[in-house]
Amino acid sequence: xxxxxxxxxxxxxxxxxxxxxxxxxxxxxxxxxxxxxxxxxxxxxxxxxxxxxxxxxxxxxxxxxxxxxxxxxxxxxxxxxxxxxxxxxxxxxxxxxxxxxxxxxxxxxxxxxxxxxxxxxxxxxxxxxxxxxxxxxxxxxxxxxxxxxxxxxxxxxxxxxxxxxxxxxxxxxxxxxxxxxxxxxxxxxxxxxxxxxxxxxxxxxxxxxxxxxxxxxxxxxxxxxxxxxxxxxxxxxxxxxxxxxxxxxxxxxxxxxxxxxxxxxxxxxxxxxxxxxxxxxxxxxxxxxxxxxxxxxxxxx
Amino acid sequence: xxxxxxxxxxxxxxxxxxxxxxxxxxxxxxxxxxxxxxxxxxxxxxxxxxxxxxxxxxxxxxxxxxxxxxxxxxxxxxxxxxxxxxxxxxxxxxxxxxxxxxxxxxxxxxxxxxxxxxxxxxxxxxxxxxxxxxxxxxxxxxxxxxxxxxxxxxxxxxxxxxxxxxxxxxxxxxxxxxxxxxxxxxxxxxxxxxxxxxxxxxxxxxxxxxxxxxxxxxxxxxxxxxxxxxxxxxxxxxxxxxxxxxxxxxxxxxxxxx
Amino acid sequence: xxxxxxxxxxxxxxxxxxxxxxxxxxxxxxxxxxxxxxxxxxxxxxxxxxxxxxxxxxxxxxxxxxxxxxxxxxxxxxxxxxxxxxxxxxxxxxxxxxxxxxxxxxxxxxxxxxxxxxxxxxxxxxxxxxxxxxxxxxxxxxxxxxxxxxxxxxxxxxxxxxxxxxxxxxxxxxxxxxxxxxxxxxxxxxxxxxxxxxxxxxxxxxxxxxxxxxxxxxxxxxxxxxxxxxxxxxxxxxxxxxxxxxxxxxxxxxxxxxxxxxxxxxxxxxxxxxxxxxxxxxxxxxxxxxxxxxxxxxxxxxxxxxxxxx
Numbered sequence: 001x002x003x004x005x006x007x008x009x010x011x012x013x014x015x016x017x018x019x020x021x022x023x024x025x026x027x028x029x030x031x032x033x034x035x036x037x038x039x040x041x042x043x044x045x046x047x048x049x050x051x052x053x054x055x056x057x058x059x060x061x062x063x064x065x066x067x068x069x070x071x072x073x074x075x076x077x078x079x080x081x082x083x084x085x086x087x088x089x090x091x092x093x094x095x096x097x098x099x100x101x102x103x104x105x106x107x108x109x110x111x112x113x114x115x116x117x118x119x120x121x122x123x124x125x126x127x128x129x130x131x132x133x134x135x136x137x138x139x140x141x142x143x144x145x146x147x148x149x150x151x152x153x154x155x156x157x158x159x160x161x162x163x164x165x166x167x168x169x170x171x172x173x174x175x176x177x178x179x180x181x182x183x184x185x186x187x188x189x190x191x192x193x194x195x196x197x198x199x200x201x202x203x204x205x206x207x208x209x210x211x212x213x214x215x216x217x218x219x220x221x222x223x224x225x226x227x228x229x230x231x232x233x234x235x236x237x238x239x240x241x242x243x244x245x246x247x248x249x250x251x252x253x254x255x256x257x258x259x260x261x262x263x264x265x266x267x268x269x270x271x272x273x274x275x276x277x278x279x280x281x282x283x284x285x286x287x288x289x290x291x292x293x294x295x296x297x298x299x300x301x
Numbered sequence: 302x303x304x305x306x307x308x309x310x311x312x313x314x315x316x317x318x319x320x321x322x323x324x325x326x327x328x329x330x331x332x333x334x335x336x337x338x339x340x341x342x343x344x345x346x347x348x349x350x351x352x353x354x355x356x357x358x359x360x361x362x363x364x365x366x367x368x369x370x371x372x373x374x375x376x377x378x379x380x381x382x383x384x385x386x387x388x389x390x391x392x393x394x395x396x397x398x399x400x401x402x403x404x405x406x407x408x409x410x411x412x413x414x415x416x417x418x419x420x421x422x423x424x425x426x427x428x429x430x431x432x433x434x435x436x437x438x439x440x441x442x443x444x445x446x447x448x449x450x451x452x453x454x455x456x457x458x459x460x461x462x463x464x465x466x467x468x469x470x471x472x473x474x475x476x477x478x479x480x481x482x483x484x485x486x487x488x489x490x491x492x493x494x495x496x497x498x499x500x501x502x503x504x505x506x507x508x509x510x511x512x513x514x515x516x517x518x519x520x521x522x523x524x525x526x527x528x529x530x531x532x533x534x535x536x537x538x539x540x541x542x543x544x545x546x547x548x549x550x551x552x553x554x555x556x557x558x559x
Numbered sequence: 560x561x562x563x564x565x566x567x568x569x570x571x572x573x574x575x576x577x578x579x580x581x582x583x584x585x586x587x588x589x590x591x592x593x594x595x596x597x598x599x600x601x602x603x604x605x606x607x608x609x610x611x612x613x614x615x616x617x618x619x620x621x622x623x624x625x626x627x628x629x630x631x632x633x634x635x636x637x638x639x640x641x642x643x644x645x646x647x648x649x650x651x652x653x654x655x656x657x658x659x660x661x662x663x664x665x666x667x668x669x670x671x672x673x674x675x676x677x678x679x680x681x682x683x684x685x686x687x688x689x690x691x692x693x694x695x696x697x698x699x700x701x702x703x704x705x706x707x708x709x710x711x712x713x714x715x716x717x718x719x720x721x722x723x724x725x726x727x728x729x730x731x732x733x734x735x736x737x738x739x740x741x742x743x744x745x746x747x748x749x750x751x752x753x754x755x756x757x758x759x760x761x762x763x764x765x766x767x768x769x770x771x772x773x774x775x776x777x778x779x780x781x782x783x784x785x786x787x788x789x790x791x792x793x794x795x796x797x798x799x800x801x802x803x804x805x806x807x808x809x810x811x812x813x814x815x816x817x818x819x820x821x822x823x824x825x826x827x828x829x830x831x832x833x834x835x836x837x838x839x840x841x842x843x844x845x846x847x848x849x850x851x852x853x854x855x856x857x858x859x860x861x862x863x864x865x866x867x868x869x
Contacts, residue, residue, distance in 0.1 A: 004554075004634065011551050018544035023506050025537035029513045032529040068488045308666045312652075319654040383650045387711060390616045390644035390721075391667045392636045557619040 048097030055098070063099030066091055070105070074112055074121075075211070085121035089113060092130060100137035103144070104209050106130060110147035111203065111212050114155040119215070119288075124155035143206055145169025146179065150199050153186065162186045178202075197223045221266040222289035225281055232263060232271060232279045246277045306397050306404070313405020314412075317371055322409060325363055329417055332359055333424045352428055353521045356421040357439060361446040361517070363417070364410050365453050365477060371409070372457025373469035375402045376549075380558050389558075396550045403458050403546055410450045418443050438520045441531060445514040448538035452509045453477060455545035462549045463556065480511040509541060560630040562719050562750040563592035563615075567624035570610055584610045586774045587624065592752060592767075594718075597745050599765035599782075600754040603861060607774040608754040609647060612723050616644055628719055640669050643712035647723040649704060653697030657688055657707050660696065661714050668715035678714060686710045687736065701728040709740060719750045726760055738763065762853045770860045777860040782853070792849040793829050796821045799841035806835045823849070 055062040070091035077085055092109050096102055112120045113127035131148045138144060149165035152158045163186030170179035182202070185195045197220060204216035235258045239247050242256065250273060253259040262270045269282040281287050317323075336355040376399070379385040388398065418440070426432050456476055460469035479486065483505065490501035514534060516526055568588040571581040585607040592598045602608050613619045615626055615633055631638040651660055658679055665675045683689050686706040691699070696707065705728060712720055725741070726734045741764055744751060755761055761768055762782070770778040792811065798818050807813075809832050813822035820841075824832050826848065836843065 008551065008554065011547055011554075015544050015547040015551065018540045018547065022537055022540035022544060025533055025540055026506065026510055026513070028533040029510075029530065029537055032527055032533055033513060065482065065485045068485060068492060071492065072488045304669075305667050308663060312663055316652065316654060383646065383648075384652055386613075386616070386618060386646045387644060387649060387651070387664065387708075388667065389618055390639060390642060390646075391664065391715075392639040392669060393667050394636050555620065558613075 048094050051094065052098055059098040063095050063102060066095035066098065067102055067105055070095060071108070071211075078118060081118045083117045085112075085117065088121045089123060089126045089130070096130065096133060096137075100134070103134070103138065103141060104207075106134035106144055107147055107207055108209055108212060110151050111215055114151045115215075116155075124151050127151045127155070140172065140174070142169045142172035142175040142179065145172065145175075146182075146202060146206065149182065149186065150203065153199060154196060159186050193223050193227055197227075218287070219289050222287045222292065224266045225287050225290060226292075228263065228265065228271065229279045229281075233277065235259070236273075236277045236279070240277065246275070247273065249273060305393055306401050309393070309398060309401025310404040310408060313375075313402050314408045317406065317409040320371075322367060322371065323413065323416075325367065326413065326416055326420070329359055329363060330420055333420060349425070349428055350521055352424060353439065354517060356417075356424065357442050357446070357517045357520070360414055360417045360421065360443055361449060361515075364414055364446060364450045367413065368406065368410060368450055368453040369457050369470060369473045369477070371406055372454055373461050373466040373473065375406060375458055376461040376553065377464070377466050377469065385558060395554050399458065399462065399550045399553050400546065403454060403549075406454050406458070407451065410454065411447060414443060414447055414450070435523045438523065438525055441526045442516050442520045444531075445516055445534060448534060449511055449514050451538050451542045452480075452511075452545070455542040455549070456509065459545050459549040459552070462553045476508060477511070480509040481515075482512070483508055483510040484512040510537070514538070560594075561591045561627075562594040562596065562629060563590075563598075563752060564627040565590050565611075565615075565624075566626065568611065568614055568621055568626055569623040570607075570614060570619065571622045583774050585614070588771070588776055589624075590769055590776065590779060592750060594750050595748050596767060597741070597751040597753060597765050599761035599768035600752060600771065601756060601758060601761050601768055601857065602771035602777075603756060605773075606771040608756075608771060609723060610774075611771075612644070612646070612721055612752075612754060615721065616642075640715065641718040643715070643717035643720040645708045645712040645720075645722045645725055647727065649708040651696050651704070651707060651711075654695060656691075656693050656695050657683060657710070658692045660707065661710060664711045665714045668717075670715050675714075678716075682710050682714055686740070702730065702733045705729055705733065705737070709737065713744070717749070719752065720744060721752045721754075723754045724756070725753070726755070726757060734760075758853045758857055768853070770857055772861040778856065792823050793826050794821065794823050794845075794847045794849055795829075795832060795836075796844040797836055797841040798844060799836070799839065802836055802839040802841040805839050806832055809835070819844075 051062060052059050070088060073091060074085060074088050089109075092105050092113065096105050109127050109130045113130065114120055114122075114124040116122045128148065128151055131144055131151065134141075135144045135148065145165050145168055149162040149169065152162035152165060163183055166179050166183035166186055169175055170177075170183055182195075182198065185198070200216045200219045200223065204213055204220065207213050207216065235253065236247060239253055239256060239258055247253050250259060250262050250270070254261070264270055265281050265287075267283070267286055272280045272282060274280060281290070284290065333352070333356055336351055379388075385398075389395075421439075422432065422436075425436060453473070457469060457473045460472050464472070486501065486508065487505040490498060490505050493501050513530075519526065566589050568585060569583070570585040571583045574580050574582045588607070588611060600608055600611070610619070614621050615628070617633060617636075626633045628638050629641060655663070661679045661682065662675055665678070666672075670678070680689070680692070683692050686709055688703065688706055688710070691703065696704070699707065705725070709725065712722070722741070725737055729737060738760070741751060741753070745764070751764075753761065753765060765782055767779070767781050769776055797820055800815050800818050800820055803813065803815065803820060809824055809828045811823045811825060813820055829846070833843070833846075
């Protein structure tokens, strides 16, 4: 009957409408929950032992859930340039307690737990604790020693501990000889950008996590830019000693043979030559870690 | 139409009562009575916390269990037992039948929750010696539980309208569990790529989101709940439930019964 | 306006693993029932009687064809206010008592509260359940449930009443009582559609019958006419066994005892037989026409190959 067909069409339309409405309503709910979302259940985190028992054998699944929550938690807080990441360590800790073989979690922690806010949680000691747990549970995974050495060197200013880590790691069967090289560099007991760059390069090569790779790339770019700027400013001083004045532009430096071509930064944009002889990058937003290493050299260790 | 709908609603309620569903209240009371003094060794603060957690969680859980156990048979039982024949021979529209069953079960759950709330506040009063204004926030948690019931009942009704009680129970329970982890489902969807991302996002919205309705931990620590959250959650639960009930009606409208 | 109008009503069920084949349960049923008639719908089990009733009540939907009750399409729910239905082996909510059940059902059928208050006790009295008015239905015997069934079918004073095997499971007293009730409804001018496989019940109450078999309509007509159509046999008794060989081919059967012959002959052959007997000096003792029964009509209609139709 025609009427029934019309009724069914109306009902179907109403169904779609209600469902679409529910989607919008849910999004509104999300917004008004904001960050509290992760907090409210996570604030009262049960202990890992209890969780493992509760998970009835599906601890692997629960581990994955906590790992995803850790990533989500850090990601959303990072977007807001938050200064505190209190829950990152507990979340990573629980995830790795439930499943000690989530290697990427240790790796993630070595970068985002250790770095200073807002890049990270600013808890390098906890990062060390986490990675050491990872090493205990995965003794054959020599790359974790790399992560450990990384944290000691970059975030804890402890080249000695870093050296130890790299040496231990190089002794694990299957470790790349490059670990020994890094250990040797650590033995110099000084903080230099070159070593830092090598370490970040190592992270970039070994990580499978996108956010970690992005951070590594940004650090590398900034380091290279730092070194470039240092070198460029040195040559500008030479120019000034030779000619008695500062160069007006890069072409002037080229003419004196101090440069071959316009100097480009890692993003292939030309460096800016300032009137007072200083050099800057065109787009500072692409180099969030500029100056980190050069001016950190003042810090005692 | 109105009289028929309310007649079916009231009869469904009457059936639940005579099926002795409300006896679950006894277990609830026993639970409350047992939980508080059991932890009396710990400080008073913990005692209250335990009571609130046990009480509010029970109200939610018991309601969901009842929603599933009665819901799965709402339609299929009538078809199995052929009691539907003499109903359909009357001027009752099929949609009225479904809607009446839904409202009837909701009425049962609301009454059940109401009685539990009363018992809960009495227990709270006994434990604390007094009722503080902050205790009113727990009503929000209970209200959110009722919203959960709205969605859960709709879901069990939907499954009952086309599958046997066993499958309806399995699917309903599965959706309940997934709904509790709905936030994580959405996290998975956010991190996924390509086709998986679309599928996961679709699933994340199709599945009932119970995670946003769970504020038990917060009210247990006397935190307040934003008015906007209450409003949007209400809208969400109503719209979602409406969609599912309409789906149940559509399925039932043209179904050849045995 | 007919009370019931069925046009080419068809129902096939998809069967087989892939649900590709179809098993026909009802093949193109067409018939009309007039207002005030008591119409018998008879057939063996599995003939499609219950399928027809389920289609009319909207419990299942037709594959083809249509039906109207009191001029309205059966899909129109409103018409059901004037329709009563007693299904075969009815089930009711066992947690209610008959008084509550009738109250619930009557309100669904649009009977006002005041009316319900008045009618329910009367009706319970009429079906003999006044004493059990407050007893839960789960404690009722089959016979009592059947009475509840009749009660719920007529509580809203419908014009057209459908009964599916109303006598099933009843003891003789019960059957008698139900028969009386149906007669009473008949006298009140109601249209009754009566589905059964017990022919004697149909014979006693119906004005017209239809015979269904294997989903098809095999015969339809007024009761008295149907009987005579298969009747038409005459019993003839005469003296003079010598005549037998001369008339043997006319006889349907015969018994000879000495000189006495008792034979049955088709009514159309009666005159020929009597003439022959006179020729051969047979002495006629008696000639008695035999009436056919509904049973014979029924059997004849259901044993012929499917091609044969009315």
